[in-house]
Amino acid sequence: MLKIRDIYGILPHRFPFLMVDRIVSLEKENKVVGLKNVTVNEPYFQGHFPDEPVMPAVMIIETMAQIGGFLFDMPGKRGFVISVNKAKFKRMVIPGDQLIIECSVVVHLGNKATINAVAKVDDKVVASAELAYNFVDVNESDE
Template identity: 45%
Template sequence: MADSEDKAPESAGGETLTTLDVGRIMQAIPHRFPFLLVDRVVDLVRGQSCTGIKNVTINEHVFQGHFPRHPVFPGVMIIESMAQTAGVLVVETLGPEAQGKLVYFMSVEGAKFRKPVVPGDQMRVHVTKLRQRGNVWKFSAEAKVDGAVVAEATYAAMILDS
């Protein structure tokens, strides 16, 4: 897929993919508009880490009610963006073995929200795999806007047949 995947040199832990476009993301995870919260994935190292990009725009459906005169991207949507980014990492790591499987949230720990995310922000979600035991994976994530941490969390997910 030359249009949706650019490869970089292999790293010690796994193959590095520099960019996955939204088409490749939608092949990896089942989310669709208006709930697809990852626009691009960059610097994906299979089995290790990746960065998801979410461009926050005033056209997001959540801004109709959160909050109309002071739009703030909801913290739960930031956490979901983290989870979707991790889901892409899992599917890209497992490869063909992931066919027909879904990534389900199990837990969220230590979630902290440091600064509001507002329309016009580009959120970069940095996800790192902490461990994998069987079909359970644990991750840490940080969301940043302009290099400043806006949110962080540790969470677990289970990979199951759909």
């Protein structure tokens, strides 16, 4: 299990875009399960929507992307999401929900990788998607 201090050391993301609270289980190059506790203090809720907070679908995708990134050991490289396919949003995610996301590797060849991700709340699927990453050198990504 990876707690938040471990996650700080691995992901470059910080507020307001660090979307992972804990990695529950991790088997590199195979499967990872992570969680995100959704609270009403998330900054995007003030605009989505002002009187009815609902987690934006793209933030669920971002959470999938960040958790899925733990699957790969790519020293000196940073992964960028370059495509998303078959994304389905079945239920709304609202403050108080705990988002559990399971990602599994579909293919990983060189600097390209594809994963399947399923997001659940209370054991019910709220969203699913297939994400593709491109890994680039950290120096290149900072240019």
